[in-house]
Amino acid sequence: xxxxxxxxxxxxxxxxxxxxxxxxxxxxxxxxxxxxxxxxxxxxxxxxxxxxxxxxxxxxxxxxxxxxxxxxxxxxxxxxxxxxxxxxxxxxxxxxxxxxxxxxxxxxxxxxxxxx
Amino acid sequence: xxxxxxxxxxxxxxxxxxxxxxxxxxxxxxxxxxxxxxxxxxxxxxxxxxxxxxxxxxxxxxxxxxxxxxxxxxxxxxxxxxxxxxxxxxxxxxxxxxxxxxxxxxxxxxxx
Numbered sequence: 254x255x256x257x258x259x260x261x262x263x264x265x266x267x268x269x270x271x272x273x274x275x276x277x278x279x280x281x282x283x284x285x286x287x288x289x290x291x292x293x294x295x296x297x298x299x300x301x302x303x304x305x306x307x308x309x310x311x312x313x314x315x316x317x318x319x320x321x322x323x324x325x326x327x328x329x330x331x332x333x334x335x336x337x338x339x340x341x342x343x344x345x346x347x348x349x350x351x352x353x354x355x356x357x358x359x360x361x362x363x364x365x366x367x368x369x
Numbered sequence: 370x371x372x373x374x375x376x377x378x379x380x381x382x383x384x385x386x387x388x389x390x391x392x393x394x395x396x397x398x399x400x401x402x403x404x405x406x407x408x409x410x411x412x413x414x415x416x417x418x419x420x421x422x423x424x425x426x427x428x429x430x431x432x433x434x435x436x437x438x439x440x441x442x443x444x445x446x447x448x449x450x451x452x453x454x455x456x457x458x459x460x461x462x463x464x465x466x467x468x469x470x471x472x473x474x475x476x477x478x479x480x481x
Binding site for chain 1: 401403411412413414415418428459463468469470471472473474475477
């Protein structure tokens, strides 16, 4: 059973458009949802994250919209640039506690291509 | 600022040969440490985690082992590599009280 699901394997948008990447999850106990950006040959880098008590988190051109009832979230990238072309992973963990385990479950990733 | 270093950057090894990959965190005391494996074009799978020196827990069995000989060091190893071990190995750290995991640059492994 796939705990975190990203609906698109790949997405192509034109430069300047808003890219929307979707993610859904199964486990109601998940309460922390980071998005990671990964360029080829590099480790994933945290882009933006949201907790389940919020329905929106914004950081510059990146916004997460979160729907707890529907168990889904989306990452919006405004004014997409060719430099945003990368693989984006939705991940989830929880419930939050300091046991050290903190299992982070990843989706399969969405490859975003921004065409100039 | 914290820095995370992984070595080697890349390895080509023969099936059946031993392997040792390393990870070092600088600028952070007593972090939680994690090993992940990523197939080419695939998702990330957590392999091991460690909350303190000498203590390592396995999440997934892949004929690999891990050790934490020092507070800032995490080692991934096996005595006998399989073809299926090929992929990208990532080390990550987390601070107590913070849910965010921060990843290192990774080690690319090709087993032939």
